[in-house]
Amino acid sequence: MxxxxxxxxxxxxxxxxxxxxxxxxxxxxxxxxxxxxxxxxxxxxxxxxxxxxxxxxxxxxxxxxxxxxxxxxxxxxxxxxxxxxxxxxxxxxxxxxxxxxxxxxxxxxxxxxxxxxxxxxxxxxxxxxxxxxxxxxxxxxxxxLRPSAKTELGAALVGTGQARPGEDEETLRRIGASVTAMLLGALVVRVSVPATLQLIHVAAGRTDAFWQYSDVRSGLLSGALLVSEAGGTVTDTHGRPWSLASEDFLAAAPALHAASVAVLSALH
The missing domain is CATH 3.30.540.10 (Fructose-1,6-Bisphosphatase, subunit A, domain 1)
Structure with missing residues (x-):
């Protein structure tokens, strides 16, 4: 960057x-x-x-x-x-x-x-x-801003949400599967919109991770920069470097990134 x-x-x-x-x-x-x-x-x-x-x-x-x-x-x-x-x-x-x-x-x-x-x-x-x-x-x-210092996914407050109305069925199923997987792995899962308002919480350390199956620029760019500049980790859900060409998105506290990737990357 x-x-x-x-x-x-x-x-x-x-x-x-x-x-x-x-x-x-x-x-x-x-x-x-x-x-x-x-x-x-x-x-x-x-x-x-x-x-x-x-x-x-x-x-x-x-x-x-x-x-x-x-x-x-x-x-x-x-x-x-x-x-x-x-x-x-x-x-x-x-x-x-x-x-x-x-x-x-x-x-x-x-x-x-x-x-x-x-x-x-x-x-x-x-x-x-x-x-x-x-x-x-x-x-x-x-x-x-500083991200969360948590080290255990089981203590984490994490979130996701729908990027736009009219998502295709495959994307909606992926969202649902990811929520279920994180409900089993994290402490609490928030499902809400918009993405930016979840990402400012990750950047400020109030929440611990956010992911989205989307490439909508306006909902991710501002939060991606805020999280990365605060010291958080921004990738796709497989842990690869995130860019505007990526199909999905993950922002997490540094010590929880690997655990988040392990949960989400196993879904597809």
């Missing part, structure tokens, strides 16, 4: 300000009393949330890095063309937002030649901001 430059470090402050400003608009749209009545209402609310944030966030980020690209589909996956790209989720956990649940955030990650170099994750309801610069650590509101 490349090391962020001095220019990247200066850019991080701009990105943080832009994300916080855009996130304020999403906070204004949030209500714990929201109760969407059907799929059409859900889809309309999801689109409105995305549009509200992107109207504020997209132009400043592109202007901050002239010549950078913009990934339009937040649910897309796979490797990107060479160069710099912004991978943004305007409402990470949007499905929670439109149902009046408070687990959502706004994220922005700068990717250079398929490696994340900086990321910002802002949680408007708590005003917490998670940041990471490649080679320079990960922070919560300016305080360094």
């Amino acid at each position: 490349p090391t962020a430059t001095a220019a990247d470090a200066a850019l991080l402050g701009q990105v943080t300000d832009a994300v916080r400003l855009a996130a304020r608009s999403l906070r204004e749209r949030f209500s714990t009393d929201t109760r969407p009545g059907d799929l059409d209402a859900i889809l309309a609310d999801l689109a409105a949330n995305d549009g509200t944030v992107l109207d504020i966030l997209k132009a400043p980020l592109l202007a901050a890095r002239p010549g950078s690209g913009w990934v339009e589909d937040e649910l897309d996956g796979g490797a990107l063309p060479p160069g710099e790209w912004w991978v943004v989720d305007p409402a990470e956990g949007n499905i929670n937002h439109v149902h009046g649940i408070g687990e959502w955030a706004v994220t922005a990650t700068l990717v250079r030649d398929n490696a994340p170099v900086l990321t910002v994750v802002h949680l408007p309801l708590t005003q917490d901001t998670y940041t990471a610069l490649a080679g320079h650590g990960a922070h919560l509101n300016g305080t360094p």
